[in-house]
Amino acid sequence: MTNPTRTKRCGGDVLCGIDNHFQLLLYISENHCQLETKTFFEYFLRIVNKTHDYAILENKKIVFLSRIRIFKSDEA
Incomplete structure (x- = not known):
């Protein structure tokens, strides 16, 4: 959890x-x-x-492709 910060406003202090x-x-x-x-x-x-979901998807593609390359290099 983010540490709450105390800010000054017209109505007084606000903890947010x-x-x-x-x-x-x-x-x-x-x-x-x-x-x-x-x-x-x-x-x-x-x-x-x-953007976050796309980054996760791209990361999974990279991991998947690198695993395929490792698997193919093991076959040779």
């Missing part, structure tokens, strides 16, 4: 530690952030998730 997408959306909705901010973060997090 955001770990994931759900907590971020909860924070946005509870603090009545503007719709544009919420839309931006949802869009940004979708891109991050797609």
Whole structure:
């Protein structure tokens, strides 16, 4: 879990530690952030998730291909 940070705002001190997408959306909705901010973060997090999933997929392809090469070199 992320260490919460204390920040100063007009209303006083706020203790905030955001770990994931759900907590971020909860924070946005509870603090009545503007719709544009919420839309931006949802869009940004979708891109991050797609990039992360693509990186995992590419990594699996590389591992799979290297295992095939090792297997073929053992046959020779």
